[in-house]
Amino acid sequence: MRKRTASPAWREREHRVAVLMFDRPAMFETSVAIEVWGNDRTEQGVPYSEVRLCSNEGPTLRVDVGFDIHLEHGLEALDWADTIVVPNGGRPNPVIEYEPVVLDALRAAHARGARLLSFCSGAFALAATGLLDGREATTHWTYMHQFRARHPSIALEPDVLYCGGDRLYTSAGTSAAIDLCLHLLREDWGADVANTVARRMVVPPHRDGGQSQYIEQPMPSSIDVDADLRAVLVWVEGNLERHLTVEELARRAAMTPRTFARRFRAATGTTPLQWILHQRVVASQRMLETTTVSVDEIAATVGFGSAAALRQHFTKVVGSTPSAYRATFRHAA
Template sequence: MLRNVVVIAQDGVAPFELGVLCEVFGIDRSEEGCPVYDFAVCAATPGRVRTKVGYDLFVEHGLDRTEQADLIAIPAAGEHDEDVVTDPAILAALRAAEARGAWIMSVCTGAFTLARAGLLDGRRCTSHWKYTDRLRRLHPEALVEPDVLYVEDRRVITSAGTASGIDACLHLVRLEDGTRVANAIARRMVVPPHREGGQAQYIARPLPEPTDNPMRVTLTWMEQSLALDLTVDQMAEQAHMSPRTFARRFQQETGTTPYEWLTTQRVLLAQELLEETDLPIDVVAERSGFGAAATLRHHFLRRRGTTPQNYRKTFCPKGATA
């Protein structure tokens, strides 16, 4: 579980990226059943830290605050990585945290600080799309993936530009504190609990936001009908479109096919049932629309890299494993 969270602010820190970390980990949401994180912002030298947009922060804590942290996060700083001169003490604190098994996270170009500390050598990582080529060029040992929202590799999480830091934070919360906590934080922040980013993530059931009301109604109906054996003809009829027009519009609105969308939603519903109920696996398969446990296992393994039984052992250790 995460309990002690520290953000390191460097000169030129980006307020939004810093704010993402403060919003997720720095607000008391105990009335909603969420843990209260022991949260602090620190700096190499306590005192004034200049932001990217011209105003100053007053940072009370020094790097000694990182020594017991479960998570150390580095927000973006400066317009380009060359603009940031990283204090060697920050690099040393990051290396020490990684050596003792703490989580390390960067938001946007904060990845360059992790790279300077050597933490991305041999690790999959990402940054803002404008800077992934530079990250690869300056740090050739880093395994840069430019087309994802975030990457997790051996307790180091790097995220792409700006708002993808929210996705990375919610992913980590979900891993450490479970789906219910991550969803509660997402609801309070008025953001989806997950946006597709090409990674096998433990996620709750998001609903893509289409651009027109007819498709919104159809997607809601589909989500409420996951247990049914839906066909494209049925979906098109519900949307008052021809099957061909529906398939084309669906792809435009969601970025995927009706079949892939349904399968993904069914896997996510199965996750929820595995976490929050003790229903046998074959019942989970039926209620999530897969019909048989073997079919659920096939799709779950392909999308999540683990079996339904092992997922339940991880996230619901008292649950049934039948």
């Protein structure tokens, strides 16, 4: 007889999870849902969940890495489920036109009380239902522009690992799926259950920061601007420790401050001071990744003046504290 832990969220019965798959599904994100909810961990006090993989394109799907998977369930699993997971597919989800029968099934499931969540670019499927209109959502950072263009009525959150509420959740790319699942375990059954599952998966139960720390920052560098500005920006990149003003930079460019600010914004899309701030953050990232010097020394070297100022601006731009960033990226570098 299987021991089951009572859960007020699911009315003393098994939690039912349906994973909605499309052609060429991404197996990592699909496996996250199976790992979190599909393993029987009742002996460790984790409430039991049954997982069903389903699709309207089955019963056989080609997986993104080149093998076939046989599914036993169609869209009827969405009528059965308490939680519905939409992982990303091997094809670029932004170009998929979802079949009306799929979108109708997702809307009906949410209307009857089911919880819907997406991993990575699976957010495009939830967005296509209209359920996310007027709400906050996120997706992988490489799809941000496409998502915003296609769904302007959704409040896109580019710098978070996951977000949501009212039984609608979206997560960023790949491992952010784990973060969202652990968050939902914590909401459903408390921190002890989430921590137990996290320990079994050998992952942290909660990660600080957001996906902005993994984004290739698009702020132009000195090589991206016209020649008459390039020399000034190169000089700035080598003198970040100095107290830099627009007036000084304008003099070096042989322009008035107003002309320099106007030309600078046209070339970089931002103000001189914001550009300098960003270059200081980028320089501090490099030092955190490649050196062991203290945060105070880094702050002085890149021109922030104090560790407190570095932490304030670094956290705002990167979404993580300098110490947490170093712990994440130092060994990788």
